[in-house]
Amino acid sequence: MSEVRDKASRAKQATRLMNGLTTEQKNEALALMADALIAESAVILEANAKDLERGRRDGTSESLLDRLALNPKRIAGIAEGLRQIIDLPDPTGLLLDDTTRPNGLNIRKISVPLGVVAIVYEARPNVTVDAAGLCLKSGNAVVLRGGSAALESNKAIIAVMHDALSRSAVPAESLQLIESSDRASVDELLKLNGLLDVIIPRGGRSLIQNVLKNATVPVIETGEGICHTYLDDEADPAIADPIVINAKVQRPSVCNSLETLLVHERYAARHLAELAGKLKELGVELRGCAKSRTLVPWMGEATEEDWRTEYGELILSVKTVSGLDEALDHIREYGTFHSECIVTEHAGRAAQFLRDVDAAAVYHNASTRFTDGFEFGYGAEIGISTQKLHARGPMGLPALTSTKFIVQGNGQIRG
Amino acid sequence: MSEVRDKASRAKQATRLMNGLTTEQKNEALALMADALIAESAVILEANAKDLERGRRDGTSESLLDRLALNPKRIAGIAEGLRQIIDLPDPTGLLLDDTTRPNGLNIRKISVPLGVVAIVYEARPNVTVDAAGLCLKSGNAVVLRGGSAALESNKAIIAVMHDALSRSAVPAESLQLIESSDRASVDELLKLNGLLDVIIPRGGRSLIQNVLKNATVPVIETGEGICHTYLDDEADPAIADPIVINAKVQRPSVCNSLETLLVHERYAARHLAELAGKLKELGVELRGCAKSRTLVPWMGEATEEDWRTEYGELILSVKTVSGLDEALDHIREYGTFHSECIVTEHAGRAAQFLRDVDAAAVYHNASTRFTDGFEFGYGAEIGISTQKLHARGPMGLPALTSTKFIVQGNGQIRG
Structure with a gap:
C-alpha cells in the first residue's frame, strides 16, 4: 500500500x-x-x-x-x-x-x-x-x-x-x-x-x-483574491484615501488586500492625483488605464494582464470608470468572489453594490482587509472560502x- | 459557441x-x-x-x-x-x-x-x-x-x-x-x-x-442507497416485522428502501423464519448468508456482489451477525451513507448505533422509507445528499x- x-x-x-x-x-x-x-x-x-x-x-x-x-x-x-x-x-x-x-x-x-x-x-x-x-x-x-x-x-x-x-x-x-x-x-x-x-x-x-x-x-x-475597491462619485476623500491605502499597503501579500482600484471619472478628476501621490510615497507602483494616466501622467500602463493579476505586493492597478455600472461589469469580469468594496456617501448606490456584487464579503466604507475569521469575531480560521x-x-x-x-x-x- | x-x-x-x-x-x-x-x-x-x-x-x-x-x-x-x-x-x-x-x-x-x-x-x-x-x-x-x-x-x-x-x-x-x-x-x-x-x-x-x-x-x-436495517437481539418482533416489510416492499425502486437485512444470531434463531415467510408471501426474493440459510433453507445464496447491490426491486439480502459490532462493520464496509436503522428495545445499543453509524439519516425503530423532504416536514426536495x-x-x-x-x-x- x-x-x-x-x-x-x-x-x-x-x-x-x-x-x-x-x-x-x-x-x-x-x-x-x-x-x-x-x-x-x-x-x-x-x-x-x-x-x-x-x-x-x-x-x-x-x-x-x-x-x-x-x-x-x-x-x-x-x-x-x-x-x-x-x-x-x-x-x-x-x-x-x-x-x-x-x-x-x-x-x-x-x-x-x-x-x-x-x-x-x-x-x-x-x-x-x-x-x-x-x-x-x-x-x-x-x-x-x-x-x-x-x-x-x-x-x-x-x-x-x-x-x-x-x-x-x-x-x-x-x-x-x-x-x-x-x-x-x-x-x-x-x-x-x-x-x-x-x-x-x-x-x-x-x-x-x-x-x-x-x-x-x-x-x-479557498482563495485567490483579486479584490477591488470602487470610489464612487460621492465618496468622501477623508474616508476613501485611508481605506485604499490600508487595503493595499498594510499587508500586501494576503488575499484580502487590494489589487485594483476603480474610480468614478468625476471623483478621479478631483482626487485621483492626490491619492496616487500618497500611494507612491508609500512605495506603491501604480499601473493605470488610459483615462487614469491622463490624470496622473507618471503612472505606468495597465494591460489586460494586470486586471487578472493578484499581485501580492506593492503594485496597484487603477481604472477610471464612467460609473457604478462599469465598476460592476469590471468586478464581474475580473473578480474572484472574495472581497469587494464601494466607498460612497450615496445610500442607494451602496445598496445596489452590496446586493449585486457576487462575492464572499461585500464592503461599504471599510477596508477589505477585514475579511478574516478573527476580525469577523469567529476565531481561528482554516481558510477563506471563495x-x-x-x-x-x-x-x-x-x-x-x-x-x-x-x-x-x-x-x-x-x- | x-x-x-x-x-x-x-x-x-x-x-x-x-x-x-x-x-x-x-x-x-x-x-x-x-x-x-x-x-x-x-x-x-x-x-x-x-x-x-x-x-x-x-x-x-x-x-x-x-x-x-x-x-x-x-x-x-x-x-x-x-x-x-x-x-x-x-x-x-x-x-x-x-x-x-x-x-x-x-x-x-x-x-x-x-x-x-x-x-x-x-x-x-x-x-x-x-x-x-x-x-x-x-x-x-x-x-x-x-x-x-x-x-x-x-x-x-x-x-x-x-x-x-x-x-x-x-x-x-x-x-x-x-x-x-x-x-x-x-x-x-x-x-x-x-x-x-x-x-x-x-x-x-x-x-x-x-x-x-x-x-x-x-x-x-445525491444518492445511491444501499440501506440496512439491523434487528438486534432485543428487537420487538411486533415492531421489527412491519418495519422490515415496509422498508423493502412499500416502494422498492427508491433510494431509501431496504436492501440488506442484518439480524442478530439469537434473534434470527427465534424469528427469522417467520419474517422470511412473510416477505416471501409478499413476493420478495431472499438471498442469505450461510448462517441465515441454515435457519431458512429455502433462501437463495447471497454473494459478495449482493452486499454491494442496490436492487431497487423485490430482492433482499440477509446476513446473520454475532452482534452490534459485526453489524456496524458491515454497514461501514457496504453502506452508502444514506439511511440506516436499528430495531431494538435496548437504549444503550440504540444510542451507540445512532452515534457510530456514519449516514445522512440514522433510525431507531422506524422504517428508513421516511428519508424524504416531505416526510421530514421540509417540503419539496431537489434530491437526497449522501x-x-x-x-x-x-x-x-x-x-x-x-x-x-x-x-x-x-x-x-x-x-
Whole structure:
C-alpha cells in the first residue's frame, strides 16, 4: 500500500474513536500539544534550520524563506494559537433542529465532524499546527500534505504533537503527515474517495487550480483574491484615501488586500492625483488605464494582464470608470468572489453594490482587509472560502462539520 | 459557441436580474407556470407520446416507460407540486447573523441564491418541472440536462414554462434546457467553472459516478442507497416485522428502501423464519448468508456482489451477525451513507448505533422509507445528499442557497 493510502486509511480508522470524545478530552489534547511545542522548541528549530539551509542552497526567495522560518517567538505564537482554539465552542453535537412529526416520529438534526479532512498546502509550518488544532477540536481526523520545502520542520512538529496525543484520549493516528514530496502523492490524495471527506487546498493559484481540476474528493476552494475597491462619485476623500491605502499597503501579500482600484471619472478628476501621490510615497507602483494616466501622467500602463493579476505586493492597478455600472461589469469580469468594496456617501448606490456584487464579503466604507475569521469575531480560521457550497468567506470551526438526522420512533412505517 | 456554453452563459446573465426579484414576483411566476402546464396539457402529452413511441421502438423497459409516461392526472400532480413550492418560505435574504464589532464595523451574514444550478438527470419529465420550480423559488437560474429518452416531453414542458415566465417578472432565460443528447454535452457541462455554481446529478449509479469523476464544477452527490436495517437481539418482533416489510416492499425502486437485512444470531434463531415467510408471501426474493440459510433453507445464496447491490426491486439480502459490532462493520464496509436503522428495545445499543453509524439519516425503530423532504416536514426536495459538504440528507430550498457577508462601516481600516 502506498504511503498516501496507508495514512489516509489510518486516519479514517481513527475517526471511529473520535465520535466518543468529549469536549474536555479534545481541549486537554490541545493543551498538551501547545505545551509540547514549547517544550520541544529546540528539536523543531533544529529541523527548521535544515529546511532553511536546503532552501538557501536551492536559491529559494527571501520571502518564501521568511514564511518558512521559525524562531522561539514564532513557535510561542503558534502554540498560543492552539490555546485559543481551546476557548472556541465545540462545533459538534449541536442540536440544529428537533421536530416531532404528526405520526410521532422524532427527527433531530445535529452537527457532526466531517470525518477525514485533507489539507494540501505550501511551506508554512504554522499551517501544520493550525490545521491539526482546528480539525482536532471539530472531531475530525486530518491528513496533511505540506510543501516539501518545510518537510523537516513538519516532521518534527508532527512528532512532537503525536507524542502529546499519545498522552491524551485523542488517537495519535487522527493526525497524519504525508512525507512523500512528489507530485504523484498529491494526485493520489485527490482521488481517495471513501477515505477522505473533503480536501482543502491552501496556497497559491497553481496549487489550488491543480486540486480543483483533479480532485474527485469534494473540495472547498479557498482563495485567490483579486479584490477591488470602487470610489464612487460621492465618496468622501477623508474616508476613501485611508481605506485604499490600508487595503493595499498594510499587508500586501494576503488575499484580502487590494489589487485594483476603480474610480468614478468625476471623483478621479478631483482626487485621483492626490491619492496616487500618497500611494507612491508609500512605495506603491501604480499601473493605470488610459483615462487614469491622463490624470496622473507618471503612472505606468495597465494591460489586460494586470486586471487578472493578484499581485501580492506593492503594485496597484487603477481604472477610471464612467460609473457604478462599469465598476460592476469590471468586478464581474475580473473578480474572484472574495472581497469587494464601494466607498460612497450615496445610500442607494451602496445598496445596489452590496446586493449585486457576487462575492464572499461585500464592503461599504471599510477596508477589505477585514475579511478574516478573527476580525469577523469567529476565531481561528482554516481558510477563506471563495466558493458558494458549504461555507463562504472565513471558515471557522463550523465549516469543519456536517450534519446528521437522528430519527427515533416506536415502529412507524410509511403509508 | 456550443449549445451548452451558450445556454449556461444565458443562465448566468439572467442571474443579474434575479437578485432584485421579490418573493411575490417569484410566487406569481410559479403560479403562472402551474396554470400553463394544465392549460397546455394537450401539447405536452402529444410530445410525450412521441417519446413513448420512440422508447417502445427502441425496446425501452416497461418500468422506464412508466417513469417517462405522462397523462392528465400526472400533469395535474406536477402542477400541484409547483403550487406547493409557492407556500414554502423564501430561503433567500434571510439574516443569519448580525454582529457589530468593537470598531463599529457591522457584519451581517445573509442567505443568497447559489447562482446557476445545473441538474443532470434521467428520463423523468417531472424532474424538469420540480427542479425549475425549486431553483426559481430560491432565486437561481437553472440549466437542465435531462435524458434523451424524454427530450420531446422536456422541450414541450420548457416551452410552456418559458411562455409563462415571459408573462412574469422572472427572466425566461433563467430556465435553460440542453437539447444535445450526446455524451459530449454532459462532459462539457461538467467543466463550465465560472458559469455554473453547482451541479446536482439525479439518477442511477453510473450517471452519478460520471458526474463525480469528471466534474470540475462543485457537485452535490445525491444518492445511491444501499440501506440496512439491523434487528438486534432485543428487537420487538411486533415492531421489527412491519418495519422490515415496509422498508423493502412499500416502494422498492427508491433510494431509501431496504436492501440488506442484518439480524442478530439469537434473534434470527427465534424469528427469522417467520419474517422470511412473510416477505416471501409478499413476493420478495431472499438471498442469505450461510448462517441465515441454515435457519431458512429455502433462501437463495447471497454473494459478495449482493452486499454491494442496490436492487431497487423485490430482492433482499440477509446476513446473520454475532452482534452490534459485526453489524456496524458491515454497514461501514457496504453502506452508502444514506439511511440506516436499528430495531431494538435496548437504549444503550440504540444510542451507540445512532452515534457510530456514519449516514445522512440514522433510525431507531422506524422504517428508513421516511428519508424524504416531505416526510421530514421540509417540503419539496431537489434530491437526497449522501455527501457531507453543504447539505446532507433531503435537500429542500435552503440547500439551494449560499451566504454572503455584508460589511458596513464609516471608514474603518485594519490596524
